[in-house]
Amino acid sequence: MKLEQTAKIIRQDxxxxxxxxxxxxSAGSLGMADVMTALYFKILKHDPKKPLWDHRDRLILxxxxxxxxxxxxxxxxxxxxxxxxxxxxxxxxxLQGHPSxxxxxxxxxxxxxxxxxxxxxxxxxxxAKLDKKHHFIFCITSDGEHxxxxxxxxxxxxHKYKLDNLIFILDRNKIQISGHTEKVWxxxxxxxKYQSFGWKVFExxxxxxxxxxxxxxxAKKIKGKPKIIIAHVIPGKGVSFMEGKHQWHGxxxxxxxxxxxxxxxQ
Amino acid sequence: MxxxxxxxxxAIVELAKKNKNIVxxxxxxxxxxxxxxxxxxxxxxFFQCGVAEANMVGMATGLALEGKIPFAxxxxxxxxxxxxxxxxxxxxxxxxxVKLVATHCGLITxxxxxxxxxxxxxAIMRALPNTIVIVPCDFKEAKQAVKAAAQIKGPVYIRxxxxxxxxxxxxxxxxxxxxxxxPGQDISIIGCGPILHEALLAADILKxxxxxxVINLHTIKPIDKNLIIKTAKKTKRIITLEDHQIxxxxxxxxxxxxxxxxxxxxxxxxxxxSFGESGKPxxxxxxxxxxxxxxxxxxxx
Ligand SMILES: Cc1ncc(C[n+]2csc(CCOP(=O)(O)OP(=O)(O)O)c2C)c(N)n1
Ligand SMILES: [Mg+2]
Numbered sequence: 433m434k435l436e437q438t439a440k441i442i443r444q445d446x447x448x449x450x451x452x453x454x455x456x457x458s459a460g461s462l463g464m465a466d467v468m469t470a471l472y473f474k475i476l477k478h479d480p481k482k483p484l485w486d487h488r489d490r491l492i493l494x495x496x497x498x499x500x501x502x503x504x505x506x507x508x509x510x511x512x513x514x515x516x517x518x519x520x521x522x523x524x525x526x527l528q529g530h531p532s533x534x535x536x537x538x539x540x541x542x543x544x545x546x547x548x549x550x551x552x553x554x555x556x557x558x559x560a561k562l563d564k565k566h567h568f569i570f571c572i573t574s575d576g577e578h579x580x581x582x583x584x585x586x587x588x589x590x591h592k593y594k595l596d597n598l599i600f601i602l603d604r605n606k607i608q609i610s611g612h613t614e615k616v617w618x619x620x621x622x623x624x625k626y627q628s629f630g631w632k633v634f635e636x637x638x639x640x641x642x643x644x645x646x647x648x649x650x651a652k653k654i655k656g657k658p659k660i661i662i663a664h665v666i667p668g669k670g671v672s673f674m675e676g677k678h679q680w681h682g683x684x685x686x687x688x689x690x691x692x693x694x695x696x697x698q
Numbered sequence: 699m700x701x702x703x704x705x706x707x708x709a710i711v712e713l714a715k716k717n718k719n720i721v722x723x724x725x726x727x728x729x730x731x732x733x734x735x736x737x738x739x740x741x742x743x744f745f746q747c748g749v750a751e752a753n754m755v756g757m758a759t760g761l762a763l764e765g766k767i768p769f770a771x772x773x774x775x776x777x778x779x780x781x782x783x784x785x786x787x788x789x790x791x792x793x794x795x796v797k798l799v800a801t802h803c804g805l806i807t808x809x810x811x812x813x814x815x816x817x818x819x820x821a822i823m824r825a826l827p828n829t830i831v832i833v834p835c836d837f838k839e840a841k842q843a844v845k846a847a848a849q850i851k852g853p854v855y856i857r858x859x860x861x862x863x864x865x866x867x868x869x870x871x872x873x874x875x876x877x878x879x880x881p882g883q884d885i886s887i888i889g890c891g892p893i894l895h896e897a898l899l900a901a902d903i904l905k906x907x908x909x910x911x912v913i914n915l916h917t918i919k920p921i922d923k924n925l926i927i928k929t930a931k932k933t934k935r936i937i938t939l940e941d942h943q944i945x946x947x948x949x950x951x952x953x954x955x956x957x958x959x960x961x962x963x964x965x966x967x968x969x970x971x972s973f974g975e976s977g978k979p980x981x982x983x984x985x986x987x988x989x990x991x992x993x994x995x996x997x998x999x
Contacts, residue, residue: 455809496813521809523977523985529811532975544813545775546749576726579748609726610746616726617748 435641438508439469440697443670445504445517447693450684453521456529459667459680460498460574463605463638467572467663470644471601472505477567480510483538489567490556492540494549495574495603496530497682502539503527511538547580549573550600554589557598557658568652569598576608579617584629590658591630599651600631600660604638605667607678622662631658638663670697699862702892703801705840706858707732710769713848714740720848723758723770725751731771731801755781755796759788762795767848774800774816774857778823789853790828797847798823801858804891804941805969805986806979808861815974816857821946823855824919831919833857833890833940833948835867839916842871859941861979863892867914876922878929882911885997886929889939890915890948893988897939900993908997918948926955930962937965937996941988944968965996 442465450456471491472478478488493502500520507514512526519525526535530544540556543549553571560567577583590598602622610616619625626633632654636643644663651659667681668674671693674685685693714720714736722736723745737744747754751772758768770777777800778785789796803816824831830850834840840858847854850873869877879894880901885908887897894914901910911929915922930936936956938949949966956962969986983989 453809521811521976523975523981525976529809529976530813532812542813544811545780576749579726579750581750581752608749609730610728616746617750 435469435473438473439466442469442501442504442508444694444697445507446500447671447685447690447697449500449504449517449520451686451690452518454684454686456500456521456684457497457682458684459607459674459677460495460603460605461501462671462674463665463667463669464498464501464572464603465669466639466641467601467644467665468501468505470641471570472509474645475648476570480506483511487565487567490540490569492543492549492553492556492569492571493531494543494553494571495546495577496543496549498603499531502531506538546574546577547582550577550583550586553598554586554595557590557595558593560597561593561595571598571600572603573600574603575606575613575619578619578622587626587629587631594656595658596655598658599648600658602660602662603665604662605665607667607681609678609681611678626660631660634659634661636661636663638665639669672696699864700837701860701862702834702837702840702858703732703860705834705837706771706799706801706844706856707735709841709844711735711739713845714743717767717848719765719767721745721761721766721768723747723754723768725749725754725772725776727772731799733771751776752781752784755784756788758796759792759794763792767795767797769797769799771799771801773814774803774819775814778819778855782822786826790826793828793852795851796853798853798855799844799858800855802860803857804859804893805974805982806859806861806892806941808979808982809976811976812973817943817969817974818946819857820918820940820942820948821950824951825946828853829919830854830873830917832917834916835891835894835914836863836865838865839867839871843916846871846873857891859892864895866895866898871916874917874920874922876913876915876917876925878911879914880910880912882909882933884908884910884933885935885937886911886913886933887937887939887993888913888915888926888929888948888952890918891941893939893941893983896983896988896990897993899990900997903990904994904997910997915948915952918951921951921955923955923959926952927960930956930960934962936962937967937993939988939993940968942968944970967992967996
């Protein structure tokens, strides 16, 4: 199946799971559906039947609240049955509202409090260097998360240790809870900031599969420094009434909204 | 019905109308901590700090040291925890006049799961010198507590909650003075926060067999020693109840008072050395033995 088609299914899953849960984060999950689809279906070295295979690429979701998109990708690649998705955020479910490592070790680390997965990813990259292992550490991090000092501490650390096995993918959707990122807490010029911290920076359209895949391939080849791919994405992508709206940051669709969203995602 | 965080949102607007030194800060959670109205009415006195809690707490300190009365607010899992060093050195050591208002505390935060349920904050905040720690039980009491906090000079921590909850408070809020919600003779239940509703339910269900005294200990620090000793002398059996770890929270504080002054048999109901998880508030309270059924079982033991 083409990745475009797969991503549509992932987006439908997200809408259904959030509607069933009655709460959760729509905009960020939908915005990153293409990047996550590319990762799970094309880029990552991983084995859903052996989630803790030693040589797998590590994927840390530092902005843990968009975990519905990850659960959908995991279900559709065979980590667990698709029907499990309907238990999102419910009592006793493995699919916790924010990633829970002890419920699903394949998540690599529990996240949800922002500006922490980034630091853990640096530690994992250091460990891989120590052990002379050749897998990559991918870390999805959000723009809002770049308000945190701890995020920039991770950025400095990765530079210090020249972690060329570390690839950040920035969910640059320009929204956070209270509105547009540049109004809430200005981040630009992000590219120059990362460059001055010693990173190799790529910028892509996070809805273009060719770009996503070829840029990751390019990034993997660069030696001696950490890499970041700034993925420009549209929050709520695929659902017209959610696109670009920070009001959908932490809201689940209900009733008529669900029907309309699913129709648009056909 | 309203939540305790709603009480904060209303109280701070009323305070700010009368006192121009009142300022508010939040870390990208304006609507969640109920500061949207404040931002609208007093845009110049509202500081949007982005997702950067430790810096927010430091900024609040600077504002306080220059004579403002800052209320800094975010979820309880991020403040105190993430800001702890800043709270300790900048706020507490300077005895700065900062009010820390933590919302979304306890298991009753619900579906967001463990990462979003503050369960250690009372223990942390009461261990620090110079602090006052308040846990209002409903909207009405939260409003009074916020207003009382503005009158105090020095650090105050107020613990608030997400869901709407019943009005159960009685009488006037007085800092450091617990309130008897229901007098009784056989057993005392001492608790704080909206979870006290479960204690009242249990007391009502058991009323033919047991006369249960229910005490709202809204101020954990300074603690109301007299009331605790008085009820212990009367009933000789104490149960504490809190939506928080049993280690270091209200139950520990009550146990400290009793063991030093009037050793009494005490059972602490709270979260026992574990994290929360996703679920409805009632499912989580049941699982952790904190709903009225669990209280009834404990009383009957
Ligand atoms: C340390 C921390 N502070 C606050 C929050 C609450 N929070 C959850 S998501 C979010 C917005 C962050 O922006 P971003 O990740 O860019 O959100 P999105 O693009 O998905 O809307 C905030 C403040 C949190 N999870 N962690
Ligand atoms: Mg964002």
